[in-house]
Structures are given as C-alpha cells and as structure tokens.
Amino acid sequence: MFHVGSRSTVDLEEEITPEEDIVKSRLKEIPHNEKLLSLKYESLDYDNSENQLFLEEERRMSHMGFRCLEIRRWVICGLIGFLTGLIACLIDIAVEELAGYKYSAVKQNIEKFTEFGGLSISLILWAALNSAFVMVGAIAVAFFEPIAAGSGIPQIKCYLNGVKIPCVVRLKTLAIKVFGVICSVAGGLAVGKEGPMIHSGAVVAAGVSQGRSTSLKKDFKIFEYFRRDTEKRDFVSAGAAAGVSAAFGAPVGGVLFSLEEGASFWNQMLTWRIFFASMISTFTLNFFLSIYHGKPGELSSPGLINFGRFDSDVRGTSLCPCIKYYTFNWMLGALFNVINYWLTIFRIRLKKSMSFLHFMLQLSLSLSLSLSLSLWYIHRPCLQVMEAMLVAAVTATVAFAMIYFSNDCQPLGQDSTEEYPLQLFCADGEYNSMATAFFNTPERSVRSLFHNPPGSYNPLTLGVFTLVYFVLAVWTYGLTVSAGVFIPSLLIGAAWGRLFGILLSTITSSQSIWADPGKYALIGAAAQLGGIVRMTLSLTVIMVEATGNVTYGFPIMLVLMTAKIVGDYFIEGLYDIHIKLQSVPFLHWDAPPTSHWLTAREVMSSPVTCFNRVERVGRIVDVLSNTSTNHNGFPVVPGKICGLILRSQLIVLLKHKVFVERASSRLSQRRLQLKDFRDAYPRFPPIQSIHVSQDERECMMDLNEFMNPTPYTVPQVSYLTSTFARALNRTLLPHPAETTPNNPYMTFTDEL
C-alpha cells in the first residue's frame, strides 16, 4: 500500500516533540529521490483477499478439487523447469556456435598475418565482429525493452520482496533478454550468461503459471485459479530457482537462492516444488546439451558454467598448514573485498558522474568518442547502443594488445583445455598464455584458471589480466545489454586467487600440498563473487555444487562470510546498490536494531482514506483518481474497521458497473464472479480509462461482498521491530490498524 511518502513525514513534523528530534533526523536520512520514485512502484498483494466470492468458491471445491489443484501446481513447476532448461540450452548452443565462428575466423586471420605482419587488420576484424554482435544486442535492449538490460537479478529480488516492477515478467522481456545475452556474450564483452538465466526462469514461471499471454493476446483457459499475486509469486520463486539451477547446475543452490532472496514464509510443499523445478531444469539442460555434444545420455554438463571436477579433497598433513591455509584465505577474502569495495565505490561514482571514465577515455581514445559519450545523460537509446559498441571494440582492442605484448609462452599439452590456442609469436608447439584468458569465452577461461596445472600462467600475465579485466568488467556492467556479473567476478577472482597461490607457493616452497594454485583460484573466485553480490548461504551451496566436492564447503563458507562482513563495512552489495539507485522501496530482513522507540503510530500515515460498506460511486472514482491518495488498498469502515478493499477490485467493480441500483433490475445484470477479477489480472486498467456518467456517480456500490473481512492489523502502540517482523511474514501487505478514538485508521507506508 504505497502512497506519497512525503505526507506522513509532514504529519510527523507537525506533532514533533523535543525528544522526537532524533527520530526525525533519522527519517531525514532516507535518500531524497526515494520519495519521488516510490510513486512508480506498487506492492504485490501477498495476502489472499478472503472475501465472500473467494470463500464461496473454496467451499464449492471438494477434497478432490484441492488435490487436482496440487497436481496442477506440480505440473506447472515441471513445465517451468523444462522450459527454463530449454532456454538455457538454447543460449548455450547459440553462444557456443557464434563464439566458435568468431574465434575461428579471427584465429585464422591472426595466423595468416602473424608471419607477414599487418596484424592490425586482425584487430579491426576482431573489434568489428565484437561490435556487430553487441550492436544487435544493444539495439534490441535499448529500443524494445530497456528493463531487459543488466542481469535482471535486482528486479527479481524486488519482485520476490513484494514490489511490482513494471514489465519485469513479460514475454517480450524474456525474448529480448535471451537474444541480448546471446549477442553480448558472443560479442566478447566481459559478461556472463548466468545472471540473465535467473530472470529468464522467473519470466517463464510467471507466464506458464498464468496459462495465457497478455502480450500475445492468447488465453489457454487453464490455470485460472493461479491468477493472483500469492500464487504467481510462488511460481516465480520456482522459476528463479530453476534459472539458478540451469546456470550453475546447482538445484539445491537454486532453492536456497529463492529462499534467501524471496521467502519470508517457509512452506514445506512449496519448497519441495521449487526443488522439483530446479531438478527438472538442470536435468533438461544436461540432457539436451549431451545430445548437442554428440554424447547423448552422458549427463556431464549440469549447468551453463561448469567448474570441472575438483577431485582432490581439502586436506592437510598437519594442523599447522591447515590453519595457515584458512588464515590466508581469510586475509585473501578481506583483501579482495577491501580492493573490491574501493572499486565498487569508484564504480558508483562512475555511474553518477562518469568523470573519471571520461578522463581515462580522453587519454586512451579520441576526443570525439568521448564527447558523444558525455551525451550519455540524455539517455538516448542510440547513444546507449554506441557506448555498448564502443565497449565491445575497446574490449577487443585491449585483449589484442595484451596478447600482442605478452611474452608468456607455454608448451601445448595433450590434455589442454584451450579450444583456440593462439601461437602468435611463440615457438612451434607452444601457445600464448595470455590468449588462454582473453581469446576464449569467459566460462572456459575460468575453468582453465581452476584446473590448468601449476606453471601454466606467468604471475605477470595474471596480474595484468586481473587489472585489465577488472576495469573492463566495471565498465561493462551497467551498459544497455543483457549481461550477468557472475562470470566476470569469478574470472577476476580466479585470476587474482591463482596469482596469490603462485606467490604463496614461491614463499613457502616446502609445502608442496598447498602448491596447487587452482584451489586458490577457486577460493579467490568465491571471495570476489561473494564480495560483489553479497549472497551467503545460497552462494556457498552454488559454489559447492558447481565444484562437485563437498569438502570445499568450509573454506568457501569462511571466505564468503569474511567477504560479507568486510564488504558490508564499506558498502552494500551490487544488487542492493542497484535497487537503491532505482529507489525501489525494498523491505530488508530486519528493522534497524535501534528502532525500538518507534511505534507503528509514528511510521504510519494519517488520516487514512477509507470507504463505507456501501459507498457512493462518485466518491470512489474521485478517490481513485486523486493522485495524492495513491493507495493500493482502502479500509472499509462503519465507525470501526471491518474490511479492506483493493484498488484493483474497485476498478473491476466500476468497470462492470456493479451498483446497488442496477442489482434490483436483475435481468440485465449477472452476478460478478471471481473469474471477472482473474480475467482482469494482472493488468488492471487505470481509473482514467473507466467512464462513469454523472448519473452513475450518484449510484451506490456495496463493498461487503468484495472486501477482505479479515485484514492483518497491528495495534498502533506496537513497536516498529515487531511490526516489521509481522509485515515481513507476508511481505508488504496492507496493514490497516485497529481503531482507537483519536486516530481512526493507519496504513503502512513505504517509509518503513
């Protein structure tokens, strides 16, 4: 129940007392733009409106009916998993094919020109190919569906938290997202295809569970029972889990991701269904990829990213190296995060002013490009596309330069994992080590860093790679392309971790057991990723499932914990930053610990707009049209609260003209059913589109049958922390409070 936040602050200021000064100053700390933008977002209705229509329907249902519903839920979850797996498979194959084509073409070209000189032609070819791919992807995103930009995880987090973000679960978004991510990954940007999978899974879920597509104007007339926010949310969490599962081959991690991000209320059967969807998803992906790889039935690629098998267990010959190991890991994690946070802060400044970036660009690129970039603020899609293309070209150029100037040659082994080893200036039978990292899809580079034998990389190569890739990744995330941040983070972390491991083994040359730098690469990757996204439990499980070795769980957990603690000291996680930048009224896990002196009365707004049980149509239209009472639900009162009616319900009632006067002439009017509300869900028309004549304005509307007679209430003296916990139980639901003589009604506002 959002409404203009400023109102309640004003109320608070009017009745301010000296001792409430601290409270006031605390409230002032809320970012100024939050109030402006909170109008844009509505909350989802996670509380079933248990009105008479609903109860009649439920009572009409037999025990068998409920069982059928349950079966339908399982079928939907199976479908969600299957389709998400298929989409993941499609993305993977498309990227593989396109990147394969690109790298073979460039490789041939490089090989051709290495001997004769003229490698600049190869560079131009590479940059042009990259830019072309990225351009197509960026055009699709910028012109057709801007919400498909980025990884989509912040949006899904908000959705699961209870905030309705427009267009986030539409079919069009899905199509653009899939197309965009294929283009941007094939275009060689420092991005991953894993994040967008989570968004894709959520869209699939939202679509499948409704049994229709509003975009395609096609209604299959199935699953009508699930057309409400409560049910839809459950399926969307299943979809997000299926997405994680397909991305990382981590079904349990997917379930925990959904729980960590979305669930405040844990239900056994729901979780079990989510797990089912996740399992189906990874199985589908695995199965179809095995066919694509020509080894049908050999289920060896459960996810889009595959860390390869870590066969050696975590072990130590004595307590000492073991402790040393963990101590180093802690330091490593902390170090990563300090660095990462300095750079994250820098990143945000970057986003806000772009000044530092300009400076860098002015040095490295021509003035004209820089000028066009400074027009960024105009937010013209064309410029966004141009920036994306620029990044793609710069990425190719930088990579080429790195490879060109690198002297790190390694012998070409039999069991090498490189698919496109570049010889360049190396001797025959050797390959350029820098090219392993740059001239490859990021997934392959990560795997090489984890598994290549000690000595495959020169410390200098790794150091330079880390730095360059970091800058590229920072610049890339935030472009108008569909792209995830998981893989770049993993890659940076793995490179940095491997570098650390090499240095460590040089210092402590005696302990050969700790000399495997691949393990440090894994720990580094976990620390970097944890520092950026700040997920905890789910990320640990995802990493463990992706490595396929349970013994790595403990060190990974330790670094992730350190990463979170150190990171939170500096700044929030990347997703939270993006949510904040978009001014989404996001409800966190706990109220601020020192908010015990705030009562519900103080954070709620008054007076509240409410309706009578039988209300005049004119008043309803006026209230709904009034932008200053932009509430999502209204208490129904005759003196004391007796129900709650939602804006969407009122709009459907007005549309069908369910007036008391008309009810008497029964011939013309059929009784409104739950189906009418479901057909209008989720795109209820705005009040402006409903025409009410002057005569009709004088009619009365009986709300008794449609209001929820048992809304959640909190006494106005209850304290903020407990109110908060109760609100969280059913995230962001409407909370009219109990009646008292002085202050009749209060509703929850987004200030909380």
Place this chain on the structure above:
Amino acid sequence: MFHVGSRSTVDLEEEITPEEDIVKSRLKEIPHNEKLLSLKYESLDYDNSENQLFLEEERRMSHMGFRCLEIRRWVICGLIGFLTGLIACLIDIAVEELAGYKYSAVKQNIEKFTEFGGLSISLILWAALNSAFVMVGAIAVAFFEPIAAGSGIPQIKCYLNGVKIPCVVRLKTLAIKVFGVICSVAGGLAVGKEGPMIHSGAVVAAGVSQGRSTSLKKDFKIFEYFRRDTEKRDFVSAGAAAGVSAAFGAPVGGVLFSLEEGASFWNQMLTWRIFFASMISTFTLNFFLSIYHGKPGELSSPGLINFGRFDSDVRGTSLCPCIKYYTFNWMLGALFNVINYWLTIFRIRLKKSMSFLHFMLQLSLSLSLSLSLSLWYIHRPCLQVMEAMLVAAVTATVAFAMIYFSNDCQPLGQDSTEEYPLQLFCADGEYNSMATAFFNTPERSVRSLFHNPPGSYNPLTLGVFTLVYFVLAVWTYGLTVSAGVFIPSLLIGAAWGRLFGILLSTITSSQSIWADPGKYALIGAAAQLGGIVRMTLSLTVIMVEATGNVTYGFPIMLVLMTAKIVGDYFIEGLYDIHIKLQSVPFLHWDAPPTSHWLTAREVMSSPVTCFNRVERVGRIVDVLSNTSTNHNGFPVVPGKICGLILRSQLIVLLKHKVFVERASSRLSQRRLQLKDFRDAYPRFPPIQSIHVSQDERECMMDLNEFMNPTPYTVPQVSYLTSTFARALNRTLLPHPAETTPNNPYMTFTDEL
C-alpha cells in the same frame, strides 16, 4: 495457550445447527486420548513479550550493544558446532573400539571352534556380549532418563514446532543418550547412531546458549540475554542442524532439516548462523577422526556414516534406458513403500497389542520369557531392560544362524571393505558373504552394499537378509534404548535395492551400464528411508551430500517423492506416528484444505479467563491454581483487550510479591527487572510452591508494566485456513481475538 480441549467441543455442541453436523463429525475424529494428554504439554512462547521492561532494556542498548549480541550469537553457534562435533567423535570412537573388541573376540572364538565343532559356544559368547552391552545401555535409559529412549527426532520435531516437552533438552538427557547409543550400537542391535546425534546437538545448543546448567546448579552469568524461548529455539535449530551435519557429513542437509522441521519463519542471518554451526560441526568431527585414524589433516570422514565416493556419474547411452531407469526407480520406490506401510501398520498394531509379537515369541522362545514380556504393560523399567537384552540376544542368534546356514562364499579380494571377514566353512581365501552383512557395524554393511563389485552377493543371501533384518529393525525401534532408525532403514533399503538391481541385470542382460547393483542399493536405501521418515528436501540433500555426487540428486529426489506420495496414502511417517501416539498437539503445515467453512470463532473456546490491568492477588492465585483454566497466557482487559500476560510472568510476580501496596513503601522493595524473569527461566516454579498469606490475597497487582501490550490478534470472523497460517508464522503463540459485544474474548486451543 493450551487448556482442556473438551470445553470448546461442548460449546460447539450446544449451538449446533443442522448444517454444522459435518463439522461436528469432523471434530469427533480427533483421537480420544489427545484431550487427556494435551494437558501435559505447554507451548513455547515464540512471541517476544514486548512489555515495558523489555523495551526499556532495548532502548538502553546502543548500536554497539546490538552488534555485541550478534557476535555472541555467532560465538554460541560456533561452540554448538564444535561440541556437537566432539560428541559425534566420542560416540564414533567408542563404538568403533567396543565393536572392534567384540567382533575380534567373537571372530577368534568362531575360528577356534569352526574346525573342532562346538560353535554353540561362540553363539553364546556373541549373544552374551551383545546382551551385556545392551543391558548397560537399557538400564541407564530406563532407570535414569526414559526420554532418552529412541532417536529423539520426534521430540526435537515437537520442540521446534513449539511444544514444550519436559526434560527434552537437559544435560542429563544428553549424557544418558550418548552413553545409551554407544551401548546399543556396540551391542549389535539393528540401530544407528545418527538419529540420537540430532537430539544431542539440540541439547548441546540449549545448554550452551543459556550459559548455565540448571542440573549442575552452575551459572556462568553469560548469555543472559538469550534466556527466553524465542532465542533458545533459534539455537536449538542450529544444534539440530549441527547434529545432522555431524551424523551424515551434510551441512546443507542439516540446515534444510532444521528448516523443514522447525522453521516457519525464515530469517537470512539465522540460517547463515545455522549453516555456520553445521560447518563447524562436520569440520570438528572430520578433524578429530582424522587424528584418531592416524592421518591428521586428511579430512575424509565428514560424517558418522560415510557412503563412500560414488565416482561414476548418472549417465545413459540413450534416452531409452534412462527413462527405463527412472520408471524402474519409481516402481521400486512405490513397491518399497507399499511393503513398508503394510509393515508399519503392523508395527503400530504391534505397539498397541503386542499380540502378534507374543505369537511369534511363543513359537520361537520359551513360555516364561513370553509371559514376562506380557507384563510389558506395567512398564516396569526392569522388564524394559530385559526386553532389550532379549532383542540383543535374538539379534545375535539370528545373525549367527543366518551366517551358519549360508553357503554363499565369495573370494576375498584385495580391496575388500570388510574388516572382519569370516571364513567359517568357506574354502581358504574366501569369506562368508552373509557375514559381511551381519558380522559388521551397520554403517560398514551399508557401505559394502553400495560399493562391493557386482557379484559380491548372492540374491538369496540378500533376500533373506532383508527379511530378517526388517523384522529385527521393526522389533528394535521402540525398545528402551537410545537408537536411531536411519541406518537400519538404509541397510534394509540397500539390500533390497541391490537384490532388485541384480534381478534387473539378469533380465536385461544387454545393458551393462545399468548392471552396477550398487546404484540400485543407493536408490533403494533412499526409498526405504524416505518411506519411513517421510522427509523430502532435506533427505535428498543429505543423501546427495553423503554420496558426494550431485548427479544422483535427480533419481533420489524422484524416489523420495514417490515414497512420500505412496506412503502418505497409507499412513503417516514414523516420526509423526510417534508424535501422535504421545498425543502431542503438533501443528502441521496446512490446515485441512476443506476447512474453509470454519471460522476462528468456532475453534476457539469461550468464555476466556482474563485479568484486569490492576488485579487482586487472590484472584490471580485462584485462577492459576485452577486446573480447569490451565492456560499459558491471559488477556488483560478493561472492557477491551489491551495486553497479554503469561502464566510464567504471573508466577515470577507472585514470587517477588510485586504488589501495589508494597510499592508505596519503596525502601523494602527494589523494582523488578527483566533479569528476575530470566533467572527463573526456564523452570518456573509451580503455583503450589508459592505461599501467599491471607493478607496478601487482598493486595493488588499492577500488570501494566509486565503485560505484552501488542499480542497477535485475529478477528473472530476470520477463516480457519488463514488463522492457521498466521498462527504458524509464529508457531503456537497465544491468540486472544478482538472484542465484539457478544463474545468478548477468545483464545486459541489445541483443537486446531
């Protein structure tokens, strides 16, 4: 807030209308003894009593204070994990040593007498050793702490569900439990040591988090903030998770177990702490066991049971065998459960009448034993001990007979996992195959069934073993010994699954890939265990973590799901059956789906006993002493509800004689603080032990400062399903409802 259930049923009958007949008949279905026994159990207070004292304390706390609390929570969780791991280690080593001694002695004896005849002496030795171990364990349990019998999982389930079961988390229970489980496993009973670990972890958690031991009368004066049910419950869930983690080496499975059994409200930080405790627990166990095994630092035994490594992934050469595989698994699961349920039902009948057992015993054993067993109903500890000894002797006898009459000889391989291969009548270099299964700790037998190469077992051996072990396990579970049901279930399932696999490979001899019977053993074990305990998500994850191979997740999930669906059709899970037999008022996940016509008014009892804001001491004492108003909390009213006061709070107030009259003479009386309530927690004295003189009875008590001014309320017209969901959010908390003129107050009863 439990009180005598019969009252509300009577109320319902008075106002019965024709259409409520169905409702009435439904209410009548409640088992008759539930009403009798619900008096025995109280609910835990999962809602913080936010009274003035509490708020004053919270407001006095700085931001730093809250941070310190958070750090203390982490330290406690670390300690819980560490101690749970140590206990697991102690149990494992003790069992290993004792069983090792026993089996070597018996083996030597058998080898000695195999040539000369006179194996009956070996049998007697074996039976005597078994009985001796079991006797010691059973005496400890039966005479000192009967609640330590069984696995303890039903009790922990109840505790996490919000039911206070006496003595369940006491230090004495822990000591007896640990001692008992060592004795019963070493005594060769068909039991496991995994279930009791979960109980042990929970007790450790309850003890550590309180910073004192009431049994030892030692108060360390630390962690006083955590002395209330809300906080204690969080730690107990962490302890249970640490127990699972130590038992199976499955930290994620442990977290999910806690969530599945206990949590209805998911909190990110709490879950993360639980995960931390789990990780520490498995790490501690692993570390100390590695020292015990002489390979310090080689962390290869993360849990008490170790399935060994399943290295081969689940794979199929084509779609066809893959589908066939799953189809067979489904059938397998269903078949298992049908059989298992028939036998579970039989088991309950067994528990109820013991008649079938008598019949069997009369056949197989002497009449005198049978007669003494029929005195079982008297529940004399001596007889319980005797029965346990009898079972131990019978187990040894049956095992011996099986081994003796078995002709299944297998060649002794190099990499054999058997520690005590029995040659008996086999040729040199061969061993008796039946002895692998019987003459071994059950954990080792499970591992042999999973990993021994095809052909290690004769189908007949497996069939007979399954049958015999099933009967033994059924008889054993329910004895007065500390014992888990996980390992016997796994063992039966593994034997049966392996048998099925062998038969299958005989029929479809062409597909050699599916010929590994070890996989069928794993699936069978999962199905059997799932059918008995009916856990879903957590069990899948536990099995996956214990096998260390993620690809087995999908088939395991499918069989567990089938097991649950098929099983639920026949009867509830074993733990639920035991909870029901003990008449615990357990709150399930959902209200019955067809309960939409019931409103809160109909299931609540009226009139409600309530107090005024300032109440006469005499009335309070009378109400608390009255057994028919055995409530746990009382609404405080002046006309309309304004707070809730708990029985325990009233008792503390009475004990400290906080009367209005005394407050005026301030000299003698210090103000009551939160500390006084915490010191009395959790063993509040009964009302009978508090002496109130006749003069004092006329004093008044001011409840304003101590009552919770913001209890949860539901409107009395709200429907049962939603009321149920809201109750579950904070399991089993007191729910006084809103006032209406007709029916002033209502409280939740255990009928729900």
